[in-house]
Amino acid sequence: MMGDENNTVMTITEQMLDELRAALRDTMSEKRYAHTLGVERMAKRLGELYCPDKIALLRAAALLHDITKEETFEKQLQLCEQFGIIVDELDRMAPKTFHAKTAAALIPVKYPEFADPIVIGAVRWHTTGRAEMTLYEHLIYLADYIDDTRKFEDCVKLRDMFWNPAPACMGEKERMRHLLRILIASYDFTISGLLEEGAPISADTFHARNQLLLRLKKET
Ligand code: DGI
Ligand code: FE
Ligand code: FE
Numbered sequence: 001m002m003g004d005e006n007n008t009v010m011t012i013t014e015q016m017l018d019e020l021r022a023a024l025r026d027t028m029s030e031k032r033y034a035h036t037l038g039v040e041r042m043a044k045r046l047g048e049l050y051c052p053d054k055i056a057l058l059r060a061a062a063l064l065h066d067i068t069k070e071e072t073f074e075k076q077l078q079l080c081e082q083f084g085i086i087v088d089e090l091d092r093m094a095p096k097t098f099h100a101k102t103a104a105a106l107i108p109v110k111y112p113e114f115a116d117p118i119v120i121g122a123v124r125w126h127t128t129g130r131a132e133m134t135l136y137e138h139l140i141y142l143a144d145y146i147d148d149t150r151k152f153e154d155c156v157k158l159r160d161m162f163w164n165p166a167p168a169c170m171g172e173k174e175r176m177r178h179l180l181r182i183l184i185a186s187y188d189f190t191i192s193g194l195l196e197e198g199a200p201i202s203a204d205t206f207h208a209r210n211q212l213l214l215r216l217k218k219e220t
Contacts, residue, residue, distance in 0.1 A: 009116055009117065010057075010113065010114065010115065010116035010119070012056040012057060012059075012060050012113075012114065012116070013056070014056075016060075016113060016114075017056065017059055017060060017063065020060065020063050020064075020111070020114065021037070021040075021063060024036065024063060024067070027067065028066070028067070028069070028070055029070060032066060032069060032070055034149050035066070035147055035149050035150070036062070036063060036065070036066055038147035038148050038149040038150075039062040039063075039065060039066075039140075039143045039144050039147045040059050040062040040063050041147075041148065042062070042142075042143035042146060042147050042148065043055075043058040043059055043061065043062040043139060043140060043143040044058065044059055046058070046139045046142060046143055047059075047139065049167055049168060049175065050135060050139060050175070050176075050179065051135060051136070051139070054118065054136060057116055057118045057119055057122075057136065058122070058136060058139055058140060058143075060114045060116070060119050061118070061119045061122035061123055061126075061136070061140045062140060062143055062144075064103060064107055064111060064114060064119065064123055065100075065103065065122070065123045065126045065140060065144060066099065066103065067103045067106060067107075067110075068098075068099045068102040068103045068106060069099040069103075071099070071102070073095050073098075076095070076098040076099065076102055077098075079102040079105065079106065080098065080101065080102060083102070083105035083106075085101050085102070085105060090200050090202075093199070093200045094199065094200050094202060096127065097127050097128055097202060099127070100123060100124055100125065100126050100127040100128065101124065103123050103124075104120050104121075104123045104124035107119065107120055107123065108120070118134070118136045121134060121136065121137055122134075122136045122137050122139070122140035122141075123140070125137045125141065125204070126140050126141050126144050128202045128204040128205045128208070129141055129187065129204060129205055129207075129208030129209075130204040130207060130208055131204070131207035131208060131210070131211045132211060133208060133211075138179065138183055141183070141186075142162070142179075142182065142183060142186065145158055145186050146158050146159040146162055154189040154190075154193065157189075158182065158185060158186055158189065161182055161185060162178075162182045165178065167179075173219070176219060177216065177219050177220065180212055180215055180216045180219065181216065183208075183212050184209060184212045184213060184216065187205065187208060187209035187212070188209070190205065191205065191206075191209065
């Protein structure tokens, strides 16, 4: 089974989400904001398929997932120091992975009413993934990957791979296996891309993929 931590502590209302959306508008570029809203819509659709009782939390995580994405590298390092996030040499070679850590750390300070463990975990792991991801972490990771505003070839391909077989018509077990297969494919795309770039691949990314292979084997 997916790691399923039912440790919700916050109640997130529609009004809170509306206010958050409005507050975020002036904190990021138009493109990032459009992506953020796209991830929220996709998180809602995925939530309807896999965890209808957690949709508000998923939408909050989606809205907050990239809040530090547009900060400079210097600012990322400063936030890491402020929040006690350890940065090693390899991390410095993967600057695109910082924003997931700094966003997760910033939520309790800047948006305390959304500081639910489900929200923070989903934001923290949305870029690299990790071993033993919860269902919510997987769903935000995937919503980010296949958001409708993304035009990158691998993203379009994965979006079609996920929706074309009509997951809504699948039984529960088959739908979960479908999710696992799509997630594995996403890591394959990401890892291939990073190899082509000669970029370092985080251990969390490898662990995430390997763990999914194990889970799929158990669920088949
Ligand atoms: O913030 P977004 O652009 O919406 O998406 P994201 O948070 O998934 O970031 C995607 C970028 O992060 C993409 O350029 C690939 C990179 N990335 C993901 N996993 C790793 C990574 N980069 C390195 N170096 N290592 C990773 O494991
Ligand atoms: Fe991101
Ligand atoms: Fe994103």
